[in-house]
Amino acid sequence: MAATQQRPATAAVLTAVRPAGDRAILVELSSLDAVLSLQAQLAAHPRPGQIDVIAAAGTVLITADSPQALQALAAHVRSLDLEAPAEADSTLVTIEVVYDGEDLDEAAALTGLGRDGVVAAHTDQLWTAAFAGFAPGFAYLTGENSTLDVPRRRSPRTAVPAGAVALGGPYSAIYPRQSPGGWQLIGRTEAAMWNLERENPALIRPGDTVRFAAVRAQTTILRQEATETAASQSPHEEHATAGLAVRKPGLQATIQDLGRPGYASLGVSSSGAMDRGALRRANRLVGNPEDAAGIEVLFGGLELEALTDQVLALTGACAPLEVTPSDDAQRTTAVRHPACDAPFALLAGERLTVGAPTAGLRSYLGVRGGVAGPAALGSRSTDTMSGLGPDPLQAGTILPVGVPAPGSVVGNPEISPLPDQGHATVLRVVPGPRQDWFNADTLQTFLSQEWTVTPKSNRIGLRLDGQALTRSRDGELASEGTVRGAVQVPPEGKPVLFLSDHPVTGGYPVIAVVVHADLDKAAQLPPGATVRFTAAPPAEQPEISKESFHA
Numbered sequence: 001m002a003a004t005q006q007r008p009a010t011a012a013v014l015t016a017v018r019p020a021g022d023r024a025i026l027v028e029l030s031s032l033d034a035v036l037s038l039q040a041q042l043a044a045h046p047r048p049g050q051i052d053v054i055a056a057a058g059t060v061l062i063t064a065d066s067p068q069a070l071q072a073l074a075a076h077v078r079s080l081d082l083e084a085p086a087e088a089d090s091t092l093v094t095i096e097v098v099y100d101g102e103d104l105d106e107a108a109a110l111t112g113l114g115r116d117g118v119v120a121a122h123t124d125q126l127w128t129a130a131f132a133g134f135a136p137g138f139a140y141l142t143g144e145n146s147t148l149d150v151p152r153r154r155s156p157r158t159a160v161p162a163g164a165v166a167l168g169g170p171y172s173a174i175y176p177r178q179s180p181g182g183w184q185l186i187g188r189t190e191a192a193m194w195n196l197e198r199e200n201p202a203l204i205r206p207g208d209t210v211r212f213a214a215v216r217a218q219t220t221i222l223r224q225e226a227t228e229t230a231a232s233q234s235p236h237e238e239h240a241t242a243g244l245a246v247r248k249p250g251l252q253a254t255i256q257d258l259g260r261p262g263y264a265s266l267g268v269s270s271s272g273a274m275d276r277g278a279l280r281r282a283n284r285l286v287g288n289p290e291d292a293a294g295i296e297v298l299f300g301g302l303e304l305e306a307l308t309d310q311v312l313a314l315t316g317a318c319a320p321l322e323v324t325p326s327d328d329a330q331r332t333t334a335v336r337h338p339a340c341d342a343p344f345a346l347l348a349g350e351r352l353t354v355g356a357p358t359a360g361l362r363s364y365l366g367v368r369g370g371v372a373g374p375a376a377l378g379s380r381s382t383d384t385m386s387g388l389g390p391d392p393l394q395a396g397t398i399l400p401v402g403v404p405a406p407g408s409v410v411g412n413p414e415i416s417p418l419p420d421q422g423h424a425t426v427l428r429v430v431p432g433p434r435q436d437w438f439n440a441d442t443l444q445t446f447l448s449q450e451w452t453v454t455p456k457s458n459r460i461g462l463r464l465d466g467q468a469l470t471r472s473r474d475g476e477l478a479s480e481g482t483v484r485g486a487v488q489v490p491p492e493g494k495p496v497l498f499l500s501d502h503p504v505t506g507g508y509p510v511i512a513v514v515v516h517a518d519l520d521k522a523a524q525l526p527p528g529a530t531v532r533f534t535a536a537p538p539a540e541q542p543e544i545s546k547e548s549f550h551a
Helices: 032-044 067-079 104-111 114-124 276-285 440-448 516-523
Strands: 014-019 024-029 050-055 059-064 092-097 127-132 139-142 157-160 164-168 171-174 179-181 184-188 209-214 221-223 240-249 252-256 294-298 302-306 310-316 321-324 344-346 351-354 362-367 398-402 425-431 451-453 461-465 486-488 496-498 510-514 530-535
Touching (some): 014 067, 024 032, 050 127, 114 184, 114 209, 276 362, 276 516, 510 530
Parallel strands (some): 425 530
Antiparallel strands (some): 014 024, 050 059, 092 221, 127 209, 240 398, 294 362, 310 362, 486 510
């Protein structure tokens, strides 16, 4: 729809547009109808530079590929008629449920309906998938009435089984895989909520309608649309050969590329390499496109054997490299020690050992031709949060290697910039979007102190220790979209800096978001390293909101 045909969003509908870092905005809206309208309009007519649109109960998070695209998106959102009803493709999904959940009696007591009444209320109404989040395939379903509005459990379960049918607040949902959860469990289904072999992996997508049917036996699922043939589901796999064998995986080694952006509306984070600059350098050094898949190595310990001749390069955290000759060449060939940040050969039968880095935490091994193998949603990245992508490498894993593009050449040596771990690493942040949950003294504490990275940190996020931050508001924030770089503050007051495998939505206030350019530095911080946050200069902050704070 052209801008000249749109009515500007009224203040009663669009209540705020808040920066969420330098490449995202959080749009606050007055109703779920307005949320769905904005999501549908941006999905139907994506703007230049638009990446993800993540709807929640009262907000829409929009991410962009540059600060310039973000500014244009913010202006575009303000021009839209958000009182217009959402127009989106909708499919009726019927799911059969065995109603024997552990919390069915609790739900019966909370609603006053009794067990049979809860089942009747759940099956007699039509549910709509308002938005997705938490995990791939997890859809928040809104009903036609509020008879089943029940609070979440006081103490969340550490493991909810896949297929659990649950109630939480005004929503119903189905857990797509085993995961922690605090919703009231009323039944179970065997319907596969997430299956990468389908053309559309999510069984229930935003805008779909859902009807539940009570059964006693094995559950089934009916989707009122034509099913795709197996041939249409099989992705084309480029030519590749078995190139490397993993002899020792070290602490953790995973396949990573630049991730799978654009699927957050289905509950899928972008994932990808933690230090994306390092992966790009590794690929340039071996003559690959910058987005080719390589190996992310956590604190060394990786040992590989070449099955065929290879060209490799190690970037990021510099680690001692040792190449031992094959058994046939041991008498005539000496052990070699290639340099970091430069290409080197690994001949068939030779073994490469990556030692512990002398600085930094994560190293990136580029392989000429790129690590091949099946892609999930266009990426080979291992996502430790959602389970998408290949498993972390294990002893015995055989890695296929692609064929280099014709005319590609290896690159010149490049130096990997790493944080000086003798001093606190300074990370620039954009305030908010929820800095109004903290008073001025708490904001000053956040910016002025040094935080220590704890051993509980991982690809999901850096967990930081220091003087706890105190909220100025009571209650909890409704779940809303989050971004890589968000600094979330849970009730205990110890911040968590979200990294590549972060959840798509979160329910804790985000005090600030690290600017995109500083995220690679965060990826290289080991346990015990210290961090200090500083407000980004005004010129590096989006001119979207007048709200700001200073150290």
